Amino acid sequence: MNTQREVDEFVKNGHREYLPHVSIDSVIFGYHDQQLRILLLRWRGLEGWGLPGGFIRRREPLSQAAHRILQERTGLEDLFLQQFHVFGDTPYRVRERSPEEFIEKYGLDIGHDNWLFERTLSIGYFALVDYSKVTVRTDFFTDAYQWWEVGEIPPLLFDQNEEVEKALATLRLQIYHQPIGYNLLPEKFTIPEIHSLYETILGKELDQRNFSKKLLALGLIRKLDERRAIGPHRSPYLYQFEKEAYEEALKQGIVHTY
Numbered sequence: 001m002n003t004q005r006e007v008d009e010f011v012k013n014g015h016r017e018y019l020p021h022v023s024i025d026s027v028i029f030g031y032h033d034q035q036l037r038i039l040l041l042r043w044r045g046l047e048g049w050g051l052p053g054g055f056i057r058r059r060e061p062l063s064q065a066a067h068r069i070l071q072e073r074t075g076l077e078d079l080f081l082q083q084f085h086v087f088g089d090t091p092y093r094v095r096e097r098s099p100e101e102f103i104e105k106y107g108l109d110i111g112h113d114n115w116l117f118e119r120t121l122s123i124g125y126f127a128l129v130d131y132s133k134v135t136v137r138t139d140f141f142t143d144a145y146q147w148w149e150v151g152e153i154p155p156l157l158f159d160q161n162e163e164v165e166k167a168l169a170t171l172r173l174q175i176y177h178q179p180i181g182y183n184l185l186p187e188k189f190t191i192p193e194i195h196s197l198y199e200t201i202l203g204k205e206l207d208q209r210n211f212s213k214k215l216l217a218l219g220l221i222r223k224l225d226e227r228r229a230i231g232p233h234r235s236p237y238l239y240q241f242e243k244e245a246y247e248e249a250l251k252q253g254i255v256h257t258y
Helices: 004-017 062-074 099-106 161-173 191-202 208-217 243-252
Strands: 018-032 035-043 048-050 053-057 080-087 121-129 142-149 221-227 237-241
Touching: 004 018, 018 062, 018 161, 018 191, 035 191, 053 062, 062 080, 062 121, 080 161, 121 161, 161 191, 191 208, 191 237, 208 221
Parallel strands: 018 121
Antiparallel strands: 018 035, 018 053, 035 048, 035 142, 080 121, 221 237
16 A cells, blocks of 8 residues: 555455454564664654554455565565464554544544444564565555664554564574574574574573584584684584474474573
């Protein structure tokens, strides 16, 4: 939706194509240069930041809708995407804002009984991307984007800070249960690289020797007969994720947190 005509049509008749009571919010984590950040969009006219999101088409599977919304916002496909919570304690998106305010800010013809002002449940998903590869797309309602460090997230519109906190807590809880690094590191990586990734996500220091031993013992990574030349007398071995081992370990319940 990028033109006034498209938005007017969505506002008036969107309930015919989309489910009016359910939406999706995406907490998109980006990892690059040893930093963990979250993608936020600035809402035009509302002077605030919020999460990328969207509605579910009536005949669209939920997971397909989540991937579609992610692809529309980032230009990326086939990413790690995890449902983590359903939010419904307060109305979603417009929440405490009135139809008059939306008419003033966006020039929309919205009545008090418009479907956008009905109480809506928001299904939260988080995604993991290399944000240097993302092509962010804004729409009619948003005019800018920014990658915010996880420790510097501003107060968000629509009470979405709760969603960010829940997503980050879930990501940290599942870091040893899912092949999260598989989506954030090169196909071949060094132990310092995966060690740095896990420390960044968890927000704490990990003993590198013990950390690598446990990942190897669980069969979640494997050492390759290759080295990376990074300087004089510095050629560390390369490793790869054993994605099938991750999935099997998860089925058997043998992946533990440290």
